[in-house]
Amino acid sequence: MRITKLITLFCFSFLIFTSCNYQENTTSEDESKDVKSSNEKVTVEDVERGIRENIASQTQEGNGYFKFSNDTTDFNLKLVRVHTEYLSVLGPNEFFACVDLATESGDVYDVDFFLNGTKNEMTVTRTDLHKLNGKPYYTWKQNKDKTWVTVPVEQASNKLMGVIEGQDNFSFTYEATIPEITENAEVWIPIAQSDEFQTIEIISIETPGEHKMISDPDFDNSILYMNLDPSHSGKKISINYEVNRLEKGPYEEDSDPSKYLQANKLLPIGDRFAVIANDVIEKREASTPLTKARALYDHVIEEVRYAKQGTYGTGDADYACDSKSGNCTEFHSLFISLARSAGIPARFAVGAAIPSSRNEGGVNGYHCWAEFYAEGKWWPVDISEADKYTALATYYFGHHPANRIEFSRGRDIKPEIMPKSGSINFLAYPVLEIKGEPVRVDTKFTFNRDTKI
Structure with a gap:
């Protein structure tokens, strides 16, 4: 139940x-x-x-x-x-x-x-x-x-529902296995960085050949880039971190939030998103950016069902709006399109959620979230988790727990060395490209929590 x-x-x-x-x-x-x-x-x-x-x-x-x-x-x-x-x-x-x-x-x-x-x-x-x-x-x-x-x-306590408050400390390994390739290829992998809420120490980076670190001008993500050839087939790329992560609440940032009012390829604004946003805001009598954001947050929880079916996982707001289903990417993409259409800056980030109920083992893939701007601060939200655990819907409006790691921010990421296929939708798993065509890469995340701290 x-x-x-x-x-x-x-x-x-x-x-x-x-x-x-x-x-x-x-x-x-x-x-x-x-x-x-x-x-x-x-x-x-x-x-x-x-x-x-x-x-x-x-x-x-x-x-x-x-x-x-x-x-x-x-x-x-x-x-x-x-x-x-x-x-x-x-x-x-x-x-x-x-x-x-x-x-x-x-x-x-x-x-x-x-x-x-x-x-x-x-x-x-x-x-x-x-x-x-x-x-x-x-x-x-x-x-x-x-x-x-x-x-x-x-x-x-919220721990049994996946939340660690305060801070969390753990080692984290990001491992990618290069598939069988018969031609030269390129790969882009996100590299976690330190910020106000996470302190990242890179313990080791193991690659089967030379790599370089590049960035992107819009979001300043750190990205590992490699040229690959058939001799790299079946070999692994492994990045090992030590992470100290703080629980995240609303925070100030010295940057212009207005750039997060623009559309992205899969995050359209205006048209039906403006109609829906305005209707939700009017019906819920929301009059400030904070109350409007909460109205849209509740609307997404009510309308979208967490289901890994169809073409989920692309973060397509149109798909989320039509299917009313998806994973974390659809929940947050729909929210961002609605918020931006209502004049509220909103942005996307992706990483991994670290299990709270055990202290080591595998991590079930990537996880993503969003932030919106109101009252002079960025407010973190996690709408798909709020949908899973209704009792935590209030917590996840304004908080991200300590047990997670952030890999990258933004949508339509344009690295210094661009993929031939164009900008990267979002950067969680490796982007491997052969002749401009993406190729799937098996990726595994593992962690080990430091229980002594």
Whole structure:
């Protein structure tokens, strides 16, 4: 059973118990007239409008931030989305809303709001921080008297769902076996580089002949390039790394994001992508780049099914839009085309996800992800993983876990030495070319985690 079903069942139970908790109040005759006049039927749409108006008002008073304080911390928050699926009318003049709000550093809090009032005027009476980046602070428990109370959740962990937080340290081997070739050939292989979130030490590069390191002017990727001949058939290219990787959240970068508003060969913009993006944004009442990006993120999760069938794996946004299926490349390509069509810079990267449940062995191929630009920062997203693990959908909007390695960035990569077939769609596995025709290369990834650090 998918986690989504369990969450839906919980929310349905939650709506039942909350509506049963309303206690009738005794009122005077004059007061009863006021209550009667305020008891006009209230819908969840009214509750959504009420919570949005409350947040908008407090955000205006807070100079652009929704300000919230508890016993230990003062929060400056921005609206990410209203969980329309959890809005509810608890009883006469009593309502519930669940909202995602983000800090400047990209942490996303799931906040529960209780409201009192009427169809046209609601006031927040209680505010609880329910989750941080998808991990709950509390859950609900029913007492013997049928009332419900919150119960703290101790040491909630995402590790079993593939996430290592904080940092991860591991050795990683990228191994490619050159197929049988009868003519001269060329090969391009991505080389991982250090950045703000990963420290890469190249332990060794083993090739059957001479190689050179080249780059590309658009994304500054590092690429191993080799000329091959029939004597290299069946031999291996092996790159061995030591990696220290940090969990990734929203970050600033000294570059112009506007170049990530342009189309790529398989990432068209405008036309139907603009129509879809505008429709999604309007229906979800998204008004800022952050809320618009979340609306498009949720749309892709809802519309696309993870399935390795058909011509998947090319990162073709048109294919993703038509088939509503694919692997990580289709999920993120569709998101990027929609985001760019909505005026939100977005970009693509690829590497490998390192298993969290074991400390050595093979890695199941490449993995890719995306980032979008809002609030002066790049926000990482991983939509295909959010689709697999619905409970982590909040986490993956604004975070990449520590257990991964990035190989390259960008689409339509143009190395200093170009393939005869033209730019490289994206660079994960080796690109081997004979007379301008691509040839498949068997590729294997393995890792060994350093458990002493």
